[in-house]
Amino acid sequence: MIYIIDHKDSFTHNVVHQFAxxxxxxxxxxxxxxxxxxxxxxxxxxxxGPGSPKDYPASSKIYKRFKGKKKIIGICLGFQQILHSEKAxxxxxxxxxxxxxxxxxxxxxxxxxxxxxxxxxxxxxxxKLKEPFYAKNFEITIRCVISNIAMxxxxxxxxxxxxxxxxxxxxxxxxxxxIKKILSA
Amino acid sequence: xxKKNYPKKLSDIKKPFIxxxxxxxxxxxxxxxxxxxLTNNNIYNFINxxxxxxxxxxxTDLFIGFFGYEILNNLIEVKLPKQKGLxxxxxxxxxxxxxxxxxxxxxxxxxxxxNLNNNFKININKKSYTKIFNKFKKKIKSGQTYQIKICxxxxxxxxxxxxxxxxxxxKTNLSPEAFLIKDKNFSIISCSPENLITKTGQFISTKPIAxxxxxxxxxxxxxxxxxxxxxxxxxxxxxxxxxxERSDLxxxxxxxSVKIIKKKIVEEYKxxxxxxxxxxxxxKKKTSTLDIIKAMMPGxxxxxxxxxxxxxxxxxQEKESRNIYTGSFGYIKFNGDMRFNIIIRAILNYKNxxxxxxxxxxxxxSNANHxxxxxxIKAKALMDLYK
Numbered sequence: 001m002i003y004i005i006d007h008k009d010s011f012t013h014n015v016v017h018q019f020a021x022x023x024x025x026x027x028x029x030x031x032x033x034x035x036x037x038x039x040x041x042x043x044x045x046x047x048x049g050p051g052s053p054k055d056y057p058a059s060s061k062i063y064k065r066f067k068g069k070k071k072i073i074g075i076c077l078g079f080q081q082i083l084h085s086e087k088a089x090x091x092x093x094x095x096x097x098x099x100x101x102x103x104x105x106x107x108x109x110x111x112x113x114x115x116x117x118x119x120x121x122x123x124x125x126x127x128k129l130k131e132p133f134y135a136k137n138f139e140i141t142i143r144c145v146i147s148n149i150a151m152x153x154x155x156x157x158x159x160x161x162x163x164x165x166x167x168x169x170x171x172x173x174x175x176x177x178x179i180k181k182i183l184s185a
Numbered sequence: 186x187x188k189k190n191y192p193k194k195l196s197d198i199k200k201p202f203i204x205x206x207x208x209x210x211x212x213x214x215x216x217x218x219x220x221x222x223l224t225n226n227n228i229y230n231f232i233n234x235x236x237x238x239x240x241x242x243x244x245t246d247l248f249i250g251f252f253g254y255e256i257l258n259n260l261i262e263v264k265l266p267k268q269k270g271l272x273x274x275x276x277x278x279x280x281x282x283x284x285x286x287x288x289x290x291x292x293x294x295x296x297x298x299x300n301l302n303n304n305f306k307i308n309i310n311k312k313s314y315t316k317i318f319n320k321f322k323k324k325i326k327s328g329q330t331y332q333i334k335i336c337x338x339x340x341x342x343x344x345x346x347x348x349x350x351x352x353x354x355x356k357t358n359l360s361p362e363a364f365l366i367k368d369k370n371f372s373i374i375s376c377s378p379e380n381l382i383t384k385t386g387q388f389i390s391t392k393p394i395a396x397x398x399x400x401x402x403x404x405x406x407x408x409x410x411x412x413x414x415x416x417x418x419x420x421x422x423x424x425x426x427x428x429x430e431r432s433d434l435x436x437x438x439x440x441x442s443v444k445i446i447k448k449k450i451v452e453e454y455k456x457x458x459x460x461x462x463x464x465x466x467x468x469k470k471k472t473s474t475l476d477i478i479k480a481m482m483p484g485x486x487x488x489x490x491x492x493x494x495x496x497x498x499x500x501x502q503e504k505e506s507r508n509i510y511t512g513s514f515g516y517i518k519f520n521g522d523m524r525f526n527i528i529i530r531a532i533l534n535y536k537n538x539x540x541x542x543x544x545x546x547x548x549x550x551s552n553a554n555h556x557x558x559x560x561x562i563k564a565k566a567l568m569d570l571y572k
Contacts, residue, residue, distance in 0.1 A: 010490050011432050013431075013435035050328060051328055092327065096326065098548060098549060099332075099425035099428075122428070170428060170448075
């Protein structure tokens with residue numbers, strides 16, 4: 001079962017439907033966590049949402065509790081939540097991408113995805129990862145073709161994956177394939 | 186009870202009635218046997234009881250009316266602070282006993298109309314508007330909202346003839362979700378273009394509008410589409426609404442069933458072009474009427490995104506009640522089928538006070554001056570009726 005933690009976003013149920021293609025999904029608000037579901041789940045997904053990861057200390061706690069024990073996936077704010085919990089800085093950016101389609105590129109040999117592969121994705125983020133960023137076993141594997149902003153992280157040892165873009169958006173091409181790949185990793 | 190030749194003219198109807206645009210013309214509902222004034226307490230009972238009713242008379246076994254903005258916030262547990270403004274009901278629904286089809290040309294004339302007060306007061310001047318605008322832009326930068334719609338309100342005191350207003354409005358702007366409610370002490374006249382819910386059996390659809398272009402002689406449908414596609418701001422706003430509405434539908438629909446049926450197309454109306462999408466899905470089994478209303482209302486395209494966080498920002502800012510504005514008008518049939526619009530481009534006339542609310546979106550690249558004027562243009566189409 002996949003447990004999705006909703007940060008009260010208006011895109012979360014697209015995420016729910018996308019993951020429901022592959023497994024049973026349960027979804028609760030971040031402030032109404034069902035402990036039984038959380039414990040039972042094989043995979044935890046941190047949803048997109050408004051604000052900044054520091055607004056959701058409960059989600060960071062869950063991350064730390066289950067890191068290395070369950071597969072963890074973060075989308076947009078969820079991506080930032082993982083990074084924030086790994087002591088990264090999440091900062092405002094000058095150019096803001098809301099409802100924006102851009103091209104991203106796989107930049108690493110260690111990625112689940114083929115290096116140099118490009119694809120179009122939908123973006124809804126005010127904030128971004130401040131670089132340089134180092135954390136044990138983490139690697140930035142996907143970047144925006146134009147701005148070079150970090151768009152995907154992978155930690156294949158602990159099975160932690162995050163996307164700054166929205167795989168569930170209608171603006172993202174082959175979003176389902178992307179999710180399928182990290183679910184089967 | 187249907188009288189013969191009823192009505193010859195709209196002015197013959199002395200009792201409360203409702204007119205709602207249909208594809209071919211208008212539906213007229215009257216002879217109301219029940220009128221339910223909604224409160225934050227009785228609304229649950231009202232909606233839940235509907236699920237138990239049986240459809241016997243296809244045309245009149247329904248409740249028709251509106252949900253105001255506040256009651257819809259309350260349903261999804263978004264709290265509003267105490268606000269000023271007209272003490273108008275939070276929602277009203279009627280059970281009609283008569284339904285008639287009217288042609289799209291409404292016959293009505295009132296020759297005794299004059300002395301209409303066409304002086305309107307605006308509740309937020311340009312200076313305050315710009316201040317709010319800049320405040321919300323900061324909230325976009327910090328990620329608390331991605332798009333937010335600031336509401337401004339125009340008000341005046343005047344006795345109006347709602348039928349005259351509605352007929353004149355229908356002549357200049359025959360919009361697909363237009364409606365008129367005429368009751369004893371209030372009326373609502375609207376040329377809403379936007380359908381929020383169409384539900385037939387297990388199928389549900391919503392048709393958000395994001396992007397409006399005024400017609401000129403040089404424009405045609407193809408050029409309008411080119412304009413929208415080239416315009417990055419309009420495109421981004423529209424994309425956001427499409428993903429939000431997909432998500433709202435996904436709350437109540439079967440996984441995999443939510444589809445974009447029409448993606449970013451242009452629809453042509455008498456005075457303008459709209460940039461619209463049509464999104465549909467198949468409802469999960471045992472989805473109640475209340476589930477549907479809570480998932481879809483208030484309609485996201487006129488609020489902003491993400492919905493909850495943006496509503497909280499708006500409610501902390503707005504000192505005056507929105508009343509009907511960005512609520513929904515429509516009907517729920519006794520078999521659970523329903524049709525609801527989003528109440529925009531509407532006049533609320535209550536105890537001889539008129540109010541017209543308008544809003545336009547703040548995204549990261551909007552301009553305060555432009556949006557303020559955009560609001561005025563939207564309101565002007567309705568204020569012109571007072572001339």
